Amino acid sequence: MLKRTLFAALLASAMAMPAAAQTLKFGLAEDPDALDPTLARTFVSRVVFSALCDKLVDIAPDLSVVPQLATEWSWSADNKALTMKLRPGVTFHDGEKFDAEAVKYNIERHKTMQGSQRRGELSAVTTVDVVDPLTVKINTSAPFAPLLATLTDRAGMMISPKAGAALGDKFATAPVCAGPFKFVERVAQDRIVVEKYDGYWNKANVHFSRIEFRPFIDATVRFxxxxxxxxxxxxxxxxxxxxxxxxxxxxxxxxxxxIGYYGITINIGKSDKAKSPIGSNAKIREALELSLDRQGINQVVFDGLATPGNQWVAPSNANYAKAVPVPKRDVAKAKQLLKEAGNPNPVVNLVTPTTTDARNIAQVVQAMAKEAGFDVRIQATEFATSLNMADKGDFEAYILAWSGRPDPDGNLYSFHGCKQPLNYSGLCNPALDEVLNDSRLTTDIVQRRKAWESAAKIVLAERPIIYLLHRxxxxxxxxxxxxxxxxxxxxxxxxxxxxx
Known part of the structure; x- marks a missing residue:
């Protein structure tokens, strides 16, 4: 009887104890850049932001838009104003209240902060009105179809206005958002640590006490x-x-x-390095593309698991411009184009991040292009450093992976619009700007696809980016x-x- 009573007491005690604290150890392929939603550019920073910073809206696995900090939304009759109802009872990690004023602050910060990477994404937004504490209206200069999808990513992430004002451009050193986890520490190239925020609006579904993000650039070491x-x-x-x-x-x-892509960005107008053979001559860019076997790259680097492509969306995507199909490898034609360009053996300095996939792609490109006469010289560079080089135009050609956005505009506008933040190639084509803007003015998907097809014909003739595949x-x-x-x-x- 005593044993049974003792066992029952121990069982009851064990059941009453709180669940053991759980730490999730997460392996990243790179070390993120700035942990500031306004300034960040890297995919890995978005992985960390998934823990730190809730957005106004999110996507479901089928890419449909679903509520997060905004619970419902509606467009005005002229499609030039998006009104959003905000979730009540939400606080930032510093205890400050999330409300319509905070949304106004964040959108305006994205648009005006020096070095903002969100400026192009929100270029159509003119003003933000606080209707009441939990209602905000975002006004645009014209109908802006991509806006809702844009707010599912960093443009829709909310930081604490108090922390933003106090830290300014140093916000990334101690980010304060409204997500399930709050920032603890960062040791460059070693770890980023976050811990559960007890004030989170959905804390019952948060089961980790901490997450430790650790970068391992080499995929073999990571595995x-x-x-x-x-x-x-x-x-x-x-x-x-x-x-x-x-x-x-x-x-x-x-x-x-x-929903993104791997490609080679060519400097054709970003800086003096655009004067390189490949930057200054469209025939040499075409020759480089024709020297490449996309399916071969897929087999060697991705074991056949990727999808070869030549646009900002995959050929299987409903928004792919079928009138501009993936070109086949043609080494003989590539050699002829180089001969016509007066440069049968052009040197191409190719910057590549040191990540395993990018480095392997560079090596395969080097070997394939050599058969056509190219001398591709690889410059392997730490990822964040390579992005800084791209920003400055300190490259001739650059292998870049873009993680993609739910609306094709997010893969296209900022990279090809004149003077847009991610336009690393330096391309500025008024005809292209016109069709890019047209694609934003309507929610009619048929009309948008016509505009994207026109854009594809221009981009694929200029080749500021040679799109390779979709992982x-x-x-x-x-x-x-x-x-x-x-x-x-x-x-x-x-x-x-x-x-x-």
Missing amino acids: ANLRSGQLDILERLAATDAAAVQKDKKLKFGSITE KWLWAYNAKLTGFKEYPDGLLRFTGMKLS
């Missing part, structure tokens, strides 16, 4: 750390390791086709991790996830 238990999950698994993960009972595998996002994670869902933007939603 080894997962297998040894030093990580619980990693993003951008090497395609060549996918089969090993699927055979390992201690691990699980996730994949989904991205699959590949994840590997501890089999004890539950609640994981694949999203085509490549980001995780940490609410609902737990280690069993």
Whole structure:
């Protein structure tokens, strides 16, 4: 009887104890750039922001827009004003209240802050009206179809106005948002640590006490750390390791086709380096494209798991311009074009991030282009540094992966519009600007697709970017991790996830 009573007491005591604190150890493919939604450019910063910073709206796995900090929204009759109702009872990590004034502050910060990467995304926004504490109206100069989709990413992330005003351009050193986790520390090239925010509006679905983000540039090293238990999950698994993960009972595998692309950006007007052979001559750019076998790159680098493409969306995407199909490799024609250009053996200095995939793509491009007469010289550079080089135009050609946006405008406008923040090529074509703007003026998808087809014909003739392929996002994670869902933007939603 005593034993039974003692056992019951121990059982009751165990049941009364709180669940053990859980730390999720997350392996990143790079070290993020600035942890400031207004200034950030990298995909990995978006992975970290998924924990730190809620947005006005989010996407579902099918790319439909769903509520987050805004619970409902409606357009005006002329489609020039978006009114949003905000979630009540939300606070930032510093305890400040989230309301319509905070939305106004954030949108205006995105538009006016020096170095803002969101300026182009919100170029059509003119003013923001505070209707009442929980209602905000975003006004545009003309109908702006991509706006709602734009707000599902960094343009829709909300930071604390108090912290933003206090820290200014140093906000990234101690970011304060309204997401499920709050910032603890960052050690460059080593770790970013966040911990659960007890004031979070949906805290019942947050099961980790901490998340430790750790960058491992080499995919093999990243995978080894997962297998040894030093990580619980990693993003951008090497395609060549996918089969090993699927055979390992201690691990699980996730994949989904991205909405972004891998491409080679050519400096054709960004700086004096546009005077290079490839930057100054469209025939040499065409020759480089014709020297490349996209399916061959796919097989060698991605084990056949990617999708070859020549536009900002994949050929399987409903918004792909079928009138401009993927060109086949033609080395003979490439040689002829180089001969016509008066430069049969052009040198191309190719900047590439040091990430495994980018480095491997560069090496395959180098080998393929050599057959046509190109001398491709690879300059491997740390990722954030390579972006700074792109900003300054300190490159001739640059391998860049863009993680993609739900609306094709997010893959297109900022890269090809005159003087837009991500226009690393320096292309400025008034005819292209006109069709890009036309695509934003209507929600009629048929009319938008016509504009995108016109844009494709211009871009693919100028070749400021030679689009190569569309990856699959590949994840590997501890089999004890539950609640994981694949999203085509490549980001995780940490609410609902737990280690069993």
